[in-house]
Amino acid sequence: MDDIGRNDRCITGIEGLDNILNGGIPRGNTVLITGSCGTGKTTLSLEFLVHGALMGERSLYISVTEASKKLLKNMIPYEFFDKKLIEEKMLIFIDLPDLYEKLNLTKLEFDLEDIQILLDEIISIVRKLEVKRLVIDSITSICYRLKEEEKIREFILRLGKSLSDLGCTTLLVSELLPSAKGYSQYGVEEAIADGVILLGNLERRGDLLRTIQVVKMRGTTHSRAKYVLDLTSIGILLAPLLKGGSEETGW
Amino acid sequence: MGVPQEVCEKLEALSEASSVALVVNVANYFDAIRGIVELFSKRNNLNVYYVSATIPSKNIIEIFEVLEIDLSTIYFVDCISHIMMGAAQQTDKIIYVESPTMLENILLKIEYLSRKYGTSSIVLIDSLNSLAIHNNLRMLSEFFHVLVTNLRAKGSYVVIVSMKEQETEEIKGMLNLVCDEILVVE
Numbered sequence: 001m002d003d004i005g006r007n008d009r010c011i012t013g014i015e016g017l018d019n020i021l022n023g024g025i026p027r028g029n030t031v032l033i034t035g036s037c038g039t040g041k042t043t044l045s046l047e048f049l050v051h052g053a054l055m056g057e058r059s060l061y062i063s064v065t066e067a068s069k070k071l072l073k074n075m076i077p078y079e080f081f082d083k084k085l086i087e088e089k090m091l092i093f094i095d096l097p098d099l100y101e102k103l104n105l106t107k108l109e110f111d112l113e114d115i116q117i118l119l120d121e122i123i124s125i126v127r128k129l130e131v132k133r134l135v136i137d138s139i140t141s142i143c144y145r146l147k148e149e150e151k152i153r154e155f156i157l158r159l160g161k162s163l164s165d166l167g168c169t170t171l172l173v174s175e176l177l178p179s180a181k182g183y184s185q186y187g188v189e190e191a192i193a194d195g196v197i198l199l200g201n202l203e204r205r206g207d208l209l210r211t212i213q214v215v216k217m218r219g220t221t222h223s224r225a226k227y228v229l230d231l232t233s234i235g236i237l238l239a240p241l242l243k244g245g246s247e248e249t250g251w
Numbered sequence: 252m253g254v255p256q257e258v259c260e261k262l263e264a265l266s267e268a269s270s271v272a273l274v275v276n277v278a279n280y281f282d283a284i285r286g287i288v289e290l291f292s293k294r295n296n297l298n299v300y301y302v303s304a305t306i307p308s309k310n311i312i313e314i315f316e317v318l319e320i321d322l323s324t325i326y327f328v329d330c331i332s333h334i335m336m337g338a339a340q341q342t343d344k345i346i347y348v349e350s351p352t353m354l355e356n357i358l359l360k361i362e363y364l365s366r367k368y369g370t371s372s373i374v375l376i377d378s379l380n381s382l383a384i385h386n387n388l389r390m391l392s393e394f395f396h397v398l399v400t401n402l403r404a405k406g407s408y409v410v411i412v413s414m415k416e417q418e419t420e421e422i423k424g425m426l427n428l429v430c431d432e433i434l435v436v437e
Contacts, residue, residue: 207353228355232363239358240397244390 009220010133010169013051014044016227016238017197017212025169025195026219030160032139032190034174034183035199040210041173043231044199045135046071048171050081053090057132060092060125064141068093079234092129096142110145115155118142123162131168139172140185149188156192183215194218202226202241211241254279254436258286259294261434262410270399270409272379272426274435277416281314283436287375287410289320297408298372299325300364304351304381307332309340326368328360331381351385354394361398365405373408374398379426380417388421395429 009024018024025031033041049059063071071093075081085091100106103121105114126134136142139156146152156172163170172193174184183190183198190196195217202209213226227238252260258273265271275283292299303311308327315322322344330348331337346363348356361374376382376398382391395411402409413426415435426433 205352207350209353209355228359230356230359230363232359234363234366237359237362237366239355239362242354242390242393242397244387244393 010057011051011055012048013055014047014236014238016229016236017044017214020214020223020225020227020238021217022220022222025217027169028164028167029194029217029219030156030163030170030172030192031195031197031217032174032184032193033171033197033199034176034190036176036178036180036201039199039201040212040229040231040236041175041199042066042071042137044197044212044236045137045171045173046075047078047080047235049091049133049135050075050078050085052133053085054080054082056090058090058092058130059133060094060129060131060135062094062096062099062122062134062136064096064136064138066137068095077233089129092131094125096136108145109147110151112151112154115146115151119155119158119162122159123166126163126166126168131166134163134168134170135173136170137173138175139189140175143186143189149186152186152188153192156189160192160194190216199229200226202228209241212238254282255286255290258283258434258436259290261436262287262291262408263294265432268403268406268408269431270403270411270429272411272413272430272433274413274415274418274426274433276436277414279436280412280414284375284377284412285318285320287373288315288325289318292324292373293321296371297324298364298368300328300361300372300374301325302328302330302357302361302374302376304330304376304385305378307335307337308345309337312344326364328357328364330357351382354382354386354390358394358398358401361402365402365407370402370405370407373410374402376409376411378412378414379422380414383422388425392425392428395425399429 008027010027011024012018035041052059103117143152183196196215198213198215200211202211210229211226212229214222226241228241230237288299308329327345329345330351333349346360399409
């Protein structure tokens with residue numbers, strides 16, 4: 001096997017996805033999980049963290065839009081979820097609005113100094129708690145406060161570099177409008193991230209299928225085909241998208 | 252020998268994890284099903300993952316109950332009730348697929364059952380002809396190829412029921428392509 005296939009992997013625990021990635025996400029990568037609403041971005045991210053915590057890797061979820069209490073409630077039906085992970089602090093939830101308040105970041109638009117304060121805080125938490133898996137849900141909400149492309153680029157680059165140096169594999173959840181053409185709202189995130197995993201809805205003759213496609217992943221060879229996914233109580237399951245010559249429209 | 256026994260014995264004569272086309276006629280259709288779910292699966296300690304595309308699972312369960320067939324190891328992937336606007340009864344025994352055109356979702360539900368209840372199983376597709384009403388044959392061939400290859404690797408049996416009266420040359424060709432054996436029940 002060549003070097004590109006030999007990197008240390010962060011096993012997502014989602015069997016189908018690990019197969020697509022030839023063993024998992026290269027450790028330390030920053031990956032954009034992108035898609036429109038209802039495509040399974042948050043579920044995939046949470047499953048990635050829970051499997052990590054079960055494998056002994058401390059996992060952190062930074063929630064921007066949804067309160068952790070609500071997220072936790074949604075996780076209880078999963079058969080692979082163990083409440084002990086929370087009690088033993090292997091799985092940690094932080095609400096970003098609380099962090100903003102603590103850091104006194106109250107402005108609607110962040111300047112470079114605010115960005116640095118936020119970056120320092122996230123990196124300090126990751127370092128202190130020895131976090132190996134991080135999810136920020138969503139990066140789009142943070143980018144909303146950065147506004148300018150240059151600031152977004154700076155933020156994601158510095159965040160990705162620092163976390164990679166700490167051996168932390170990061171998923172940045174990105175919200176897409178159903179009509180969006182690219183892979184992120186600001187068009188910058190996808191270029192800087194090491195990987196892009198696109199979740200989508202595929203309409204075929206009136207049926208709506210959830211799909212997943214690894215568009216890009218540095219450090220590994222991978223399939224770029226589209227797969228159909230199902231969100232079940234035992235986790236995310238994947239099946240190949242049947243081609244059969246049907247016409248498709250998707251987003 | 253009755254039809255259930257005949258079907259059971261024919262299946263037992265095959266090697267493990269075979270994929271089989273079971274060609275039946277309208278008159279012996281249910282007896283043939285009975286041979287699989289009541290005799291073959293019990294004798295071999297196999298779960299039955301029953302993909303119902305012809306009759307809603309609710310009705311099949313009612314018939315099984317009348318016949319006093321043990322339902323404890325039978326699980327349904329029901330892909331017909333939703334399009335018939337039938338009330339979806341939520342139980343651990345039945346998983347609904349919105350439409351028989353969502354073939355990938357049928358694959359995913361079988362995968363779910365295999366992971367949850369084990370791969371020591373027989374996957375019964377009832378029936379190829381019903382699926383062929385809703386899907387083009389290229390798509391259906393692809394579906395069966397993925398299904399059979401996947402389940403064979405896991406050691407599960409696949410039985411694809413085909414109604415003799417509704418068989419076309421294309422359907423016969425597809426069965427020859429994806430199945431190890433064609434069993435005709437006269």
